[in-house]
Amino acid sequence: MRARSRRLTALLVALGLAGGTWVAPGSSAEDRTTAPTAAGATTVFYRLPSGWPVANVHYQPRNGPWTAVPGERMEPAACAGWVRKTVSLGEATGLVAVFNNGSGTWDNNNGRNYSLGTGDVTVAAGLTGVGDPCGSGPGPDPDPTNNAEVYYFTKTRNWTATRIHYQNGDLWSTTEPTGNTCVDWGKPTGHTSPEGYRIYSCQWPSPTSGMFPAQLYHRCWIGNWEGEDSRSCWLHEDLADFDTENPIVQKYLIDAYNRFIDMGVDGFRVDTAVHIPRVTWNRRFLPAIQQHATAKFGEKGRDFFVFGEVAAFVNDKWNRGSVNHSAQFFTWKERREYSADDATASLEQYAYEQGMGTGGQPTSRNAFLDGNAYHAPDHSKSSGMNIIDMRMHMNFGDANNAFWNAKDSDDSTNDATYNVTYVDSHDFGPNKSSVRYAGGTDAWAENMSLMWTFRGIPTLYYGSEVEFQAGKPIDCGPTCPLATTGRAYFGDHLAGSVTASDYGVVSSASGAVATTLQKPLVKHVQRLNQIRRAVPALQKGQYSTDGVSGGMAFKRRYTSGSVDSFALVAISGSATFTGVPNGTYRDAVTGDTRVVTGGTLTANPGGQGNARVYVLDLPGNPAPGKVGVDGPYLK
DSSP states (O other), X not given: OHHHHXXXXXXXXXXXXXXXXXXXXXXXXXXGOOOOOOTTEEEEEEEOOTTOSOOEEEEEETTSOOOOTTOEEOEEOSSTXXXXXXXXXXXXXXXXXXXXXXXXXXXXXTTTOEEEOSEEEEEETTEEEESOTTSSOOOOOSOTTTOOOOOOOOOOOOOOOOOOOOSSSOOOOOOOOTTOOOTTTTOEEEEEOTTSOEEETTTSOOTTSSOSOTTTBOOOBOSOTTSGGGGTSBSXXXXXXXXXXXXXXXXXXXXXXXXXXXXXXXEEEETTGGGSOHHHIIIIIHHHHHHHHHHHHGGGGGGOEEEEOOOOOXXXXXXXXXXXXXXXXXXXXXXXXXXXXXXXXXXXXXXXXXXXXGGGSOOOOTTBOBTTBOOOOOOTTBOSOEEBOHHHHHTTTSHHHHHHHHHHHGGGSSOGGGOEEOSOOSSOBGGGBSBOOOSOHHHHHHHHHHHHHSSSEEOOOTTGGXXXXXXXXXXXXXXXXXXXXXXXXXXXXXXXXXXEEETTEEEEEETHHHHHTTSHHHHHHHHHHHHHHHOHHHHHOEEEOTTEEEEEEEEEEEEETTEEEEEEEEEEEEEEEESOOOEEEEETTTOOEEEESSSEEEEOOOSTTOEEEEEEOBTTBOOOOSOSOOOSSOO
């Protein structure tokens, strides 16, 4: 709605009405004066969207509590199409409000809610104003033939207030700008907005309208999400697609990347990376990022981390058999030379790799041990792009499924030890669920135990450690209040103060955060972090399941310089490890010590979410023994 607000402001300024008034012909401001709302109260006038017979207002006085859902029923106002409700604010200087039709449909200003002041206020089609919309009748339509939106402004003797009257509910009120290239400017399209208002040509973005220069933008809609056009067309009606093969666009984006690098960020999460051809990433953006980070920070700049979201909502290794649309594909360099022109090269690369198919893709041993031995990874064929582990994410409805599906994809990824792993996010839960993960506390603990000990980089969506908004819809657009969604703000749980005496050790806390820190999953993730930090094999190690029987169980090792760390991990259920080095092993969870003489060790965690991490004592690398204190799961 921000664009509409900007258009309205611009219109007021252009018409000379921003600080003045306009009175409908044949009337006077005095004739339209109504009694002002009492101090300490607000009268909210709401224009009913198309199809809404009634409306409730669900509100929160500033710094006060919200009303109970669905809010309070509004009463008919004095003019057709409007409802009203007077609410008491006490000492508050305003309120936040959303509206619903009593049957589950909400207007929450596209997730932003409506911020309203005191007195008489109006909300209509996403725009807020002040005044009583029923205080005067509408003036004549200056051009009844175009059916366009008409604004009326009135002013009483004092309440300087302006108001908006919507003649017919349309949302087109601007004049054609100088130099316009958009075709059919201002003509009705025959379509309506979700709120029921008429849409006009050039009012909303469209790739074929002419609003977006062909030199800088692609001009097409995606027709096949697993086709070539998914990398060179618009994703959505309001997501214009840059022509990333154009040098002007490339320079613009690279300059933006460089500014963030100069600010000191540690890495980039690349949203929807699949919608830029791999050859463009490999030729232009990834080298530019690496070069600038290295120039800015020296050798440390080589650690600049880039990982991309390549959404694949299927459980197979390759996304519906299309290599170009699979996450692991983006971790590799190109295998042949393509045309110098980037647009031509992207088509050549797409056709070549699709022709090679899934069986013709490169493979890697970078994530896997050679028996019990760590080997230096070969990154000579790495593109420099790492990935979100979409396949693991999709299967995290059950940790065991996530584990086995992840292993199946690791040989087609350049180095899966850099995969970013998560259970749910701001978009989806496992198996493309539209709600935040609600598998229960035990299952959450098991998922965390796997993420923190298996290969990859564990990632926790904010609030998951207290099962924040479990089962709530992650994103329902403008149809429900933000506070009821999985994207709601987590901050109330963090109010207060914390003193940490060591890594993962809280010596004192006060306020709401003190309660938060006592939650079972908070305790669990604290200890997992302590154990992971104490065992290098869990941080960067390669893994193997050779000689390992059981469910989620594996051995890991990391060797670099004087560091040599070897660990045997079992999660939830018992496991037996055979063919492992003899020696003394100490469990980082319980401190249990085992002396292995025949190459075999059996571990029994004893419950969902629990784990055993037996670390081998090695010269110069003693096992840490028990790390941290027992918690609700690690014990």
